[in-house]
Amino acid sequence: MPELPEVEHTRRRLERWLRGARIEHAKSRDARIVRPVSTRAFARQLTGAKIGRVERRGKWIRIDAGTHRLFVHLGMTGWFESPPLDAEPLPFERVTFVLARGRKRVRVSYVDPRRWGRLVLAREDLEAWTALGPDPLSDGIDLDVLQRRLARSNKRSIKEALLDQSVLAGVGNIQAIEALWKAGIDPRSHASALEARDLLALVRALHWTIERTLADLAKGDEGADNPFRVYGRKGEPCPRCATPFTRIELGGRTTTFCPGCQVRRVRAQT
DNA sequence: ATTATTGTTGGTAG
């Protein structure tokens, strides 16, 4: 599921289901997902809480629950659904909330086959939340600040730097691949070698791919099997220059790009 | 059977 656009989509749905509601029950048996308290303490501390704002930074969601804040990260395969109250437990349903708003009751279920996601209950903001870089969808990006953060390491590739959540929050493998293609930048380029106009193009490209993915999600279910321009399209012709897309590995992640029209910028060796 | 997958994190080595 989740990079910035999927998480933002999730936030919007959660806000619809949760905002202004009161938690009647919160149930989980999964101490891997529910943290840092026991599942029992998790249920006890959330019961009765009234839900306020549902916010997002990068891939994290923060839910205001009265005295506590619930931080949600979807990992690789987490998502929320709102099944009927009396429906059977869903496959891989890890956490279940029952909420009341006026006379209406709603069930909100966290589902996560691989269990890499987390629901963290805290009274203060988590370091994982405060240490995030600016969010390219909701924050303005200061190009000078971005350039400084990218230059933190001399040899790191721009692709790896984009996945660093302290540089920009919410960019994942797919969005990075799509944006680098749109900006015409080779993912192997040194992050510290990009010029101001590259960064401007990159920030615009991020906006482009994030808004596009968000629009696809808002359209509802079943889009094309692969709605992306570059990701997962090794061997297919680049829409811009017809050179076949190449696939390499960078920082342990699969990276697809066009060797024909994505320009490689390298820092001079000294 | 084998390989790949939208993401962190914790260990180790430098």
Add this chain to the structure above:
DNA sequence: TCTACCAACAATAA
């Protein structure tokens, strides 16, 4: 303290 690298987490699909 910092960066870099990598295995681990777990389930499914091709």
